[in-house]
Amino acid sequence: xxxHIEPAGHPLLAEVNPVAIPRQELVHHGRDFHWITEKVxxxxxxxxxxxxxxxxxxxxxxxxxxxxGLIYLVGTGVGVWGHANPVNxxxxxVNFVFWIGIGHAGTLISAILCLLRQKWRTSINRASEAMTxxxxxxxxxxxxxxxxxxxxxxxxxxxxNANYIWQNFRSPLEWDVFAVSTYGxxxxxxWYVGLLPDLGTMRDRFTAAGNLLKARLYGFFAMGWRGSNRxxxxxxxxYLILAGVATPxxxxxxxxxxxxxxxxxxxxxxxTIFPPYFVAGAIFSGFGMVMTxxxxxxxxxxxxxxxxxxxxxxxxxxxxxxGTMVGYAYAMEFFIAWYxxxxxxxxxxxxxxxxxxxxAYWIMITCNVITPQFFWSRRVRENTTLVWxxxxxxxxxxxxxxxxxxxxxxxxxxxxxxxxxxxxxxxEIFTFFGTFGVFSVLFLxxxxxxxxMPMSEVKAVxxxxxxxxxxx
Amino acid sequence: MSxxxxxxxxxxxLQIxxxIVVLAGVATAxxxxxATPKYLRIGYxxxxxxxxxxxxxxxxxxxxxxxxxxxxxxxxxxxxxAAQTCMNCHSVIKPASPLLAxxxxxxxxGEPVPWVKxxxxxxxxxxxxxxxxxxxVSCVECHGKVNEMTTVYHxxxxxxxxxxxxxxxxxxxxxxPRDVYNLDSPTLAAQGKMDEALAQIHQWKVKPPQSCxxxxx
Numbered sequence: 257x258x259x260h261i262e263p264a265g266h267p268l269l270a271e272v273n274p275v276a277i278p279r280q281e282l283v284h285h286g287r288d289f290h291w292i293t294e295k296v297x298x299x300x301x302x303x304x305x306x307x308x309x310x311x312x313x314x315x316x317x318x319x320x321x322x323x324x325g326l327i328y329l330v331g332t333g334v335g336v337w338g339h340a341n342p343v344n345x346x347x348x349x350v351n352f353v354f355w356i357g358i359g360h361a362g363t364l365i366s367a368i369l370c371l372l373r374q375k376w377r378t379s380i381n382r383a384s385e386a387m388t389x390x391x392x393x394x395x396x397x398x399x400x401x402x403x404x405x406x407x408x409x410x411x412x413x414x415x416x417n418a419n420y421i422w423q424n425f426r427s428p429l430e431w432d433v434f435a436v437s438t439y440g441x442x443x444x445x446x447w448y449v450g451l452l453p454d455l456g457t458m459r460d461r462f463t464a465a466g467n468l469l470k471a472r473l474y475g476f477f478a479m480g481w482r483g484s485n486r487x488x489x490x491x492x493x494x495y496l497i498l499a500g501v502a503t504p505x506x507x508x509x510x511x512x513x514x515x516x517x518x519x520x521x522x523x524x525x526x527x528t529i530f531p532p533y534f535v536a537g538a539i540f541s542g543f544g545m546v547m548t549x550x551x552x553x554x555x556x557x558x559x560x561x562x563x564x565x566x567x568x569x570x571x572x573x574x575x576x577x578x579g580t581m582v583g584y585a586y587a588m589e590f591f592i593a594w595y596x597x598x599x600x601x602x603x604x605x606x607x608x609x610x611x612x613x614x615x616a617y618w619i620m621i622t623c624n625v626i627t628p629q630f631f632w633s634r635r636v637r638e639n640t641t642l643v644w645x646x647x648x649x650x651x652x653x654x655x656x657x658x659x660x661x662x663x664x665x666x667x668x669x670x671x672x673x674x675x676x677x678x679x680x681x682x683x684e685i686f687t688f689f690g691t692f693g694v695f696s697v698l699f700l701x702x703x704x705x706x707x708x709m710p711m712s713e714v715k716a717v718x719x720x721x722x723x724x725x726x727x728x
Numbered sequence: 729m730s731x732x733x734x735x736x737x738x739x740x741x742l743q744i745x746x747x748i749v750v751l752a753g754v755a756t757a758x759x760x761x762x763a764t765p766k767y768l769r770i771g772y773x774x775x776x777x778x779x780x781x782x783x784x785x786x787x788x789x790x791x792x793x794x795x796x797x798x799x800x801x802x803x804x805x806x807x808x809x810a811a812q813t814c815m816n817c818h819s820v821i822k823p824a825s826p827l828l829a830x831x832x833x834x835x836x837x838g839e840p841v842p843w844v845k846x847x848x849x850x851x852x853x854x855x856x857x858x859x860x861x862x863x864x865v866s867c868v869e870c871h872g873k874v875n876e877m878t879t880v881y882h883x884x885x886x887x888x889x890x891x892x893x894x895x896x897x898x899x900x901x902x903x904x905p906r907d908v909y910n911l912d913s914p915t916l917a918a919q920g921k922m923d924e925a926l927a928q929i930h931q932w933k934v935k936p937p938q939s940c941x942x943x944x945x
Contacts, residue, residue: 417764417889418764418765418766418885418887418888418889419887419888419889420888420889420892421888459732463732468732471732472732472733475732475733479741480738
């Protein structure tokens, strides 16, 4: 903050005049503590808006498609999905990886940006973490129901049983079980610990308003939070530890998901670039989804003072960076396929770009490589509607990336005699379509009943939180 | 701030944790005891159309198992006897017994006696009788002491763990070939002849599968 630096040592230093770049303002219009509390709590305390009921109805209707698809699947058998030799993994794992990937932005924002002291995370981290949890819920549906006898899904975990069924710990699918369940657990804990002070605030406000039922409800979940110094000291330490625990998960979960493929020998899967490429893709898709969710919220609840243009710029830039990494990985896969001189590997990539699934490949390239490049332009980043549309393209592109990787490689493996073409069945389409409803139902419940921003953290980044005014 | 919870609520978190721990413990114990084949299968003793007494035929009279279950050495399944087999003796012994009416009916019409199956292997399990009995796995290992049963009942759990116990260490369960149908004989290991059991395993290349596809084909 201070623009004047005392020269020490060499006299030349006296002539050096560093440019003072002002810190970006994270809350506009000099909003104070009270305004932030009223704004964030007001969303929960206000009467349920009409648009919310409409959205909730539509989301619940869409979610019923998943329920219908799953009931039919359990009642009939996994054969109702479109899988058949040679494509025995298809939409189920495509959708699993798609949803798991989306979750990664939430963890990145809450954990890595916390450790790196990126203060712009404060107004978007709560909603992003919620998005992570709901995305993990949607992701979990697919592998759990793909086991067929879904009531036996607990066989995924090493629980001693009368049948002596024991897991193959050399299988990356088993690593996946641990990676995803750890990820889900830590995400929920992180989200919940961060919620405690705000739940305490909600409890006190409902108590003051005389709504004892809601006061008790929020009070129960606030676990006796009173905001004492000791509470805050413990809270800050717990949050920091959880941030430390969650940080490796940002990298490890999608690395292990990529092992599902990279550890196999299928051409197009068996590549060492997969872990970093998958992680970059996951963060890319996650930020796409964060923007898809936050920009409408910002408009509906007039949150422009809290989610500023600077926040949008930051998210766009991360999307641009990770999208470009993904584009680099696409190019490098082709280079290695040529440089490695393995005819099967070479064919797998030529086939991706020009084979039966070329349409999917070029949708992927368009959405994932070209879309983020628009974010170089400040004018694009400042056009919220355009950013929102581009963020949807990112989501679509990342779904197609998983589809291209998984289906093209399986449909055309080593033996031409076993080649095939995969199309999803109506049951799969129902199940996947419905997960958007499941996600939306959960997210709508979240914005209705939980403060969508961590009030205390947002308050900490405004100038009033700095009594000495020195920036230290 | 006014109170919204009574003072007793302070103990609630601990109480909830304790409740969950106790509940989980009870549920685990209950499932382990009540929901496993050791409880669910053992003791199943259906009423049969003819009160055939194994302890009389196989025990006191000393009939060989294979006299009735003739295909056990040759086939994946152990056959049930046709009424003809029963009538070999019962045409002259107790030929008019009312208890044997279903057997005589079967003999005259060719319709099988509707025996109730006691040991049911699920359709996703491939089990071959002949490969077991011809390598020294006695009937008694899976069916118990049938030669002492008045009515046949399920004596062993037949869970996958039960199969794997033997597949992992067959030397502890094998008998000499001559003792396979002698349900009162001890295993080689029980006789202290472990070297003989190991020699048998080596000679016959006994390699019980432990992979999934060994039995779930």
